[in-house]
Amino acid sequence: MNMRRSIVAVSVALATSVIAASCGGSSSGGSGDGTPKKGGTINILSNAEQIAHLDPQRNYTGDDLAFAGSTIQRSLTTYKFAAGDAGSEVVGDLATDAGTASKDGKTWTFTLKDGVKFEDGSDITCADVAYGVSRTFATDVITDGPSYAMTYLNVEGEYPGPYKATAAQQAAYDKAVTCDGKTITFNLKSTVADFNYTTTLLAFSPVPKAKDTGEKYDMHPVASGPYKIESYEVGKSLVLVRNDQWSADTDTERKAYADSIVYNFGLDESAMDERLIADAAEDQTAVSAGILPENLQTIFEGGDKALTDRAVNYYDPFVTYTNLNVKSLSCIDVRKAIYLALDRDALRKAGGGPYTGDFADGFIKPALALDYKKATPVEGLHEDGTPNVEAAKAAMASAETNCPDVAAHAKAGLSFYYPDTDIWKKALAIWIDSMSKAGIKIKPEAVGDPAQYWPTVMNPETNYDIARGGWAPDWANASTVIPELFTTGGGFNLTRNADDPDYKAFETKIEEARNTLDRTEQGKKWQELNQFVVDHLWALPGTFTRAQSMWGSKVGGAFQWGPFGAFCYGNLWVK
Amino acid sequence: MAEVVLSVRNLSVSFNTPDGVVHAVNDVSFDLQAGETLGIVGESGSGKSVTAGSLMRLNNSVTATTTGNVVVNGVDVLNCTEDEVRGIRGQDIAMVFQDPLSALNPYYSVGAQIAEAYQVHHADASKDEVEQVVIDMLTKVGIPHPETRLHQYPHQFSGGMRQRIVIAIALVNKPKVLIADEPTTALDVTVQAQILDLMMDLQRETNMAIILITHDLGVVAEVARDVLVMYGGRVVEKASINDLFVAPTHPYSWGLLGAVSSLEDLQRGHLKTIAGTPPSLISIPSGCAFHPRCEFYEGVGSRCSSEVPELRTISSGQSMSACHLDDVQIVSIGKSKVLQ
């Protein structure tokens, strides 16, 4: 779910955060609510203008997956709708169970339940699932989807998706994804031991071919879950009402308590917080994801217990970090100087202090228990986040002799790309101030539209020296972290580390880790790779982030759903 | 003896301005008889227009302080209620303004504006009656095709025509007194004469009294019987028109008449002027306000700068003058000045 909340993570940057899949049971919400009951309307407050994508094959951000996956769409498998550790267990959704793998882990089969229907009353068939999955390949229309997951499928040759495929190409796809009655079989290129985690992605949910409207499907997908879209107005609201074709008998997870769920778009962030704090009648059934740092004190330590009880502070799945352009900052001394001089404590404070999260030692969150091992930090790094100016100066001094070019570049000004928001302006001030103490200059490059931040820095032609990042694993395996962030084939590698002399060795180790079937053994390899990146300073660990969210006094079931770091929207109920 | 229709006693007006208190009018008194035309002359800032405004209580009620009495039709305009003075305005005293261009409300037809003036004082007049009055008035002031022109707007009339309409508005209620504040200054010379003729014709018809305020001695000479000469907010000479031109009795009047250059002088490029500048009404010179510019000041001496000369009748005739020169000097110098 990679850049989940990427906009929030950028604009509220230092503030936001995630959970941890398997053992992030720090959620405090959701208990002692009383008995859930049916009826009422749940209001979701959001400062976004719309949901990034409702088209299941294009939906790939955590909060939206949690929303759509718990309300309108069903996939083959799903995480249990539960708080804490239970929430990371994969169970069958449209499929009767969590799927069956062949011995070599290269073939996965799922059997569809009986009586599952689309909102128009037609049965959901294996063909609908196969067709849905095939759409993800049509990246010219179906943009932003988890295309990497498609690379698992053993489709021979190029497959451009169902819209443009020739008969031969379609046949190749149909060989990789086969239907036999209610059983769907995925033939994979190589072993994927946890493919049933992949199938929790909505990319594996069915789409009726006859109802596919291509690009426009995003605005009105056909529902398979307990809710369907009544109206969707970008910038205003999305209204969900009950889908009477959904049968509770076919669904172990979705409870669909509320009669309707309304997503309110385009609200001012401050206003959202104020509304929930005020808890006026019409906002008592509202929830919102994220709290602005300036309001954390009021909510969590303001002495109003009723208010504190309506909010949760938890580890979300995210790790934040800072990418260094290894190509332009090819000298590790300079990278070390930057890290040592950086006032991480001030940065954390600006984002709301400990509520921002804990100082990260690497890029794998402790929640990934099998893959986590505390990394040994660079020598001289203060663990309390305060800068070590002396050590930084020393590092710069040795850079002067080892790599005068790069040192000179750092003194002349490192281009720093940031989203032009209030919080980032302050963070930038902290960067500028801390770097100046080590004799390094920062050249700010504002990206005006926060939504354009990722496209800008991911553009190979953008000449940044420093660019921030934030990442959450797609599921509880560091295989969805380290390779994504630090290999040239990864989807989100901003370090430009290909020319690093040690890169080849790194990539080799990655391949080894991937091909290690024993999960514990594999975890050890990820731990080593994590340490490898920390030692090479391709990127600087930031925080293991925490996140906060709040809900109205009449909302029940407001727990944080581990894998997504979001509310389990579909199971919220009105007290 | 004709009826006295307007009696002004000890009228003084001052204004509070950001620059200080302006003493615009000081202790002015005069009477006006029915059918009479009184001219008030003086340069800009001599207080003549303020005097005119006071007669109808038109001056700014916030900044102006007015003392004295102005009695019209038995009512003291300065000391009565707002309702009473409104009953007098337009009914007993009417006014014609200097600039006919700006005196008419541009947003209403001229007929409506005349009708309005009539209806204020004839609330129960019927619509037809009012229209007839308007047409009659327009005819009377010499507007051709009044039936159609009454629907037109001020900007569709020429300057002279507009002034005729202003006169029509003023006279629609047959007032006893008409104040004409520089009625011809803004008009062409040929039109000036027409307007003056019109006013005098109408005066003969209704026997109203006219106060004609002007800085144009020629105009005064043409129509007025008596003249007040004002300087520094005071009346410095009061005379019949003949006496003023034949034997003026105040050094300021001498200057005024002297400034009327002969054609020959103009051709030779000579322009006579009164030396010095008009007084600031904020700090009027002590004593005789004219003394700093008066060529006889040194001869008379400190009295001029310390004592305000009273308006007194000069022994040789009916003219009244406010000057410290003795009567003999006044008469002799006055005549010689005119003969120059």
Place this chain on the structure above:
Amino acid sequence: MYLFIARRLFFAVLLLLAVSLVTYLLFSVLPVDPAALTCGKNCKPDLIAANRVRLGYDKPVLEQYWLFLKGIFVGRDYGMGQAAFSCPAPSLGYSFSQHQCVTTLIGKTFPVTAYLSLGAFVLWMLIGIGSGAVAALNKGKWQDRLANAFTAVGVSLPTFYVGLLVLFSVVIWLGILPFPHYASPFEDPIAFFQAMILPWLTLAVLSAASYTRLTRNGMLEAMNEDFVRLGVAKGLKRSVILRKYVLRSALVPIVTIAGLDFAALLGGAIITESVFTLPGMGKLSIRAVVESDLPVLVGTTMVAAVFIVLANVLVDILYGVLDPRVRTK
């Protein structure tokens, strides 16, 4: 008069053509590749190039402009296959970030802006003319000074600051109103008024300022006019003079400015809509700026210009009705 209106309308159309051309040229200099915005994160160069051709962005600017103009009258089709869509006339383009025809988007957001503008306009005229009249009648007194200070602060404080202060004070601190939540006046009139009253007030208070000044000065000027003196000299009542002479003449120039301000409001209540989260045209356009959504930007600019130009024509006509000097020339 009819000839006059016809002439003005003709020039208005010419003006709009000029506006559309300038708008098009202006936005064509933006260093934004509209085609790159059509395919999100996994845009690849070949895909961008294909989309550029598909949407006509590869053509010369003037030809694009021509297609745009044509679209207004005959509608326009874009693309082909699964990604095809068409916008019926009057088409102002297609928004990729919102997947809708610009005309549809504007049609949806316009009523909100219209309600906002209308309400605010009425309120601010009442407040502005009222306080201006009070100030003029009490020139130099405390009422005048207060109106003056109000004017000064009003024209100078940024809308977003005042708007948020008003919002937070009334809703959070005083708790008088619930948080604004826009609803159509036909569906939920109470919610509509609750959502609109604060933005109306904010805009009214800020914009009324200049009308206070205009009214005050206009009335003071009129009070110095000879025709007002003549009115007094006629023996008219003070109230009659104030209404028929003073206010009437002070209002004429106000009409001009009010018309333009109203049009400007329709074209860009950007900040107010953002602060109060009203789903109007201003918010639509600010979003378009943020997303570099060119078709929407061009569309909203054009619609705004249409209103400004129409308002100009209307003001001219109204001017004629109000001022006989213009009418009968």
Place this chain on the structure above:
Amino acid sequence: MSVSTSPRVANAVETISIEGKSPRQLAWQRFRGDRLAIFAAGVIATYVFIAAFAPVICAVLGISPYRLDGAALNDFGLPKGSFGGVSSEHWLGVEPGTGRDILARLMYGARVSLLVGFLGTLFTTSLGIVIGVISGYKRGKVDAVIGRITDLTLAFPSLLLIIALTRPLTQRLESMGVPEGNPARIVYIILVLGLFGWVYVARVVRGQTLSLREREFVEAARASGAGTRRIVFKELMPNLWAPIIVIVTLSLPGYVATESTLSFLGLGMLPPSASWGAMLGDSVRYYRADPTYLFIPGIALIVLVLAFNVVGDAVRDALDPKADRQSL
């Protein structure tokens, strides 16, 4: 002796020569008499002084607009202590999140805000005067062409365009050699303000010019063979000052507000530099957490605006004291 109504007799009184203080002297005298205006002018002068010498004053006070002070913040990044962290060290408290001194930022911010205000006004007004005078003086075709350009300019939703063009045009300016960052942004703001703002100035000036050019003294100057330039600069300009000064004093605070609106939309000055607009925009978010911070930049702006307004009114009154004879 006979007296006729010939022209030589008419208007005799007006030929009496009038001398006295020049209008400028009179105006100055009137202005000096307005105590409130003198006080307001003092306030403006103080602001300008503070802006000009901000670095010196900050050095003397030992404060800096850029220095972070984490010690002044609690764990949430909010100022420690009451009233937004007011202390002997930070007289107006500290900025939430960073602990930077608000007084110092306010003083440095005044530099940007006043610079934008003054230069924006200067540019807009000059452009407006030039175009207005040309349009009013030349009349005919020139006037018609300028009139159409005016219509065109007015037809654009200016704020939308200003916002939309900020980024591309600042980049263009930078590529044209304007120093990157804030200088380019300031130049941009001033340019666009001028581009959309001249219309209003030009309208007023054109109207004044149209009526002035018919006056006798202009006729006289033209008759005596004075060139256009001389007439414009010697005869027209001196008579345009009154309306122009009023426009200037009223529009200047408006430009300060515009800068802040752009900042609010993320298009203002770049960090870490301070501007009032950025402070206003930032402070609103602390409505609940730090209300002191919320009011400080607002009050600073309001005081300046009121001062300008008072001075503007006083200047107008001094230059143009309407004959106060209203009858109501």
